[in-house]
Amino acid sequence: MIDQTALLESQTLRSSVLDRTDVLDRVKALSLLPDGMHVTTAMVAAYFEVTVEAVRALVHDHRTELQTSGYQVLAGTQLSDFKQLSGIQSRTRSLALFSRRAVLNVAMLLSDSEVARQVRIYLLDMEYLARTQPVENSAPADLQALDDRIDQRITHILGKTVVPMFNTLIESSGEHRRELVELRQDIEHVERRLCQHHRRISFLEEGRASGVAPALKGMTWQALERHVADLLRRDGCTDVVVRQAHKDRGIDVTARTADGRTVAVQCKNHTSRRSVRSADMQKFAGAARAVDCVDVALFVATCHFSSEAQAIAKLSGVTMVDRDELEAWSAGAPLKGLR
Incomplete structure (x- = not known):
């Protein structure tokens, strides 16, 4: 089995296991902000039982790598929007946020923490079992x-x-x-x-x-949005935010692709007997193209699209992800719209 020191030395090895964020909760419960997706520097320090200064020093030395795994610093309008969407109260002019992937990345870099050491051991044990299990x-x-x-x-x-x-x-x-x-x-x-x-x-x-299909069928609309956000992260997107707000203007998830393009996603959780209507597509196309001016607009649905909705999508440049494509994407196939 790979020795845990290899994680400290090889960024390539660290990148290959960043998706196994579930090990964090198996070693110790990780508290999240109200948005259910991020933690602050102080929360990271508390999880690993180290000082805030130790975490900041680690970020200083490995900022580029951590940004790739989901670390970001919000300020200005971005910070105001995040406070409004997540409901947190803070008077600071900037806020450093870590995604779960970024927290796992910290665990693979933090040498002076017993909790981080346990995460590395557990992570490599899981990798070993996954590779050797028949x-x-x-x-x-x-x-x-x-x-x-x-x-x-x-x-x-x-x-x-x-x-x-x-x-x-x-x-x-x-x-x-x-x-x-x-x-x-x-x-x-x-x-x-x-x-x-x-x-x-x-x-x-x-x-x-x-069985991807049964899992999708049993999802609530909130679970579907979180699921799509996880798929975006899996495919290399950063700055992924699930809005889950009443005034989202038809945009449920926002993100940024690995090459820097902005992404907006609308999710519709319908039964297979229904179809996405033209009015829903018009609302999303207007929000994504005319208001927010994003580079990639994805309309993800657990059903199919009406012919009118398909026509509007083609005219406005919206990528449609119907039930069949969503199942394939969930099973691991890359999404063409993100390439």
Whole structure:
């Protein structure tokens, strides 16, 4: 099994397990802000039983990595909007927020915390069990063979901690330093690609095993919005906010893609016998395109779209995600509208 020190040394390894935020609550209950998604610097410090200054120092040293996993600092209009939507009371001019992924990222970087150490141990135990537990079924032979090869390769690269080895070689090498740096970058690229493939196959297998359709059918409208927000985060979006407010102007979730484009999402939780009406599409298209001027407008529904709604969506550039596409997205398939 991979030693936990590898998490402290390899950003690539940390990135590959950021989705396993459930380990935080299994080690210790993580209190969240009223929005149910974020925590403050003080709350992170309390969870890991360290000082606020220790957390701030960690952010200073790893800001870029933490921002990728969901850390952000709100100020001005963004802060005012967040206070209104979440109901928190604060007189500060700026507010640092950590998503659950960012908190897990902190756990993999914070060396002087017993709680963080326990999170790392639990996280790696779960990864080990996931990779070594036999699969009963059913995946096609070529897909299963690919999965096995990916597992073996990831284990080889991560288990042997190749990147730390190259770090040592680079520090002690003079003549071949440039070549070693380039080779290390190539290995990190291979490692990232293999982890991405492994996660994609895992999502597909979990979707088949658990039955995505029944799970979606049993969701409330609030649960559907949170589910879509989780899918956005899974696919690399940041600044994901679930509004769940009466005055949302038809926009339920906002986010930002990995390449910086703004995203607005409307979610409709209808039975399969109903369809999205043209009036609903008009309201959302107006809010997303005319008012907020977002780059990507997604209308996600647990049903299909009427012909009139489809026509309006095409004219206004709204991407429609119907029941079938939502099931595929939930099972792990990437959403075309976010590419």
